[in-house]
Amino acid sequence: MPTVPSDDEFRTYNQGVISEFRANHGTVSRPPFPILLLTTTGARTGRQTTVPLGFGIDDRGRVFVVASKAGAPKHPSWFHNLRANPAVTVELGDGSYGARVIVTTGKERERLYRQVSDGTSAYEQNTKRVFPVVVLEGVPAPT
Numbered sequence: 001m002p003t004v005p006s007d008d009e010f011r012t013y014n015q016g017v018i019s020e021f022r023a024n025h026g027t028v029s030r031p032p033f034p035i036l037l038l039t040t041t042g043a044r045t046g047r048q049t050t051v052p053l054g055f056g057i058d059d060r061g062r063v064f065v066v067a068s069k070a071g072a073p074k075h076p077s078w079f080h081n082l083r084a085n086p087a088v089t090v091e092l093g094d095g096s097y098g099a100r101v102i103v104t105t106g107k108e109r110e111r112l113y114r115q116v117s118d119g120t121s122a123y124e125q126n127t128k129r130v131f132p133v134v135v136l137e138g139v140p141a142p143t
Helices: 007-023 077-084 106-116 122-126
Strands: 035-041 048-054 063-066 087-092 095-103 133-137
Touching (some): 007 035, 007 048, 048 063, 048 077, 063 106, 106 133
Antiparallel strands (some): 035 048, 035 087, 063 133, 095 133
């Protein structure tokens, strides 16, 4: 079973991706798929925290993300933050957007999750946790 990176490894990796994203107008060399930057407000600290995330676009043009954290046993901090404060900022390409989050459930969650995973990823093999799927309302889908 693949290992889950430590919080320090996540922070170091994320900082490099965030710097590259901002320096190159939303383009990065790693990871090898399109990403956005999600900024949440800390549930306890009130501090702004930014993380890079892969995203999907549903059939209605809504941008969404999955709280996988590489299959870690607990949800990522950003997910806990947005549950406490659903107003977030999303950087996508050259744009920055205020957004509200919608944590999907039931059939909607399953439908969106199937768009980005066939259920066999290493992340899913790392944990029994169900990965939350979050719609970023107010973020236009890239063209």
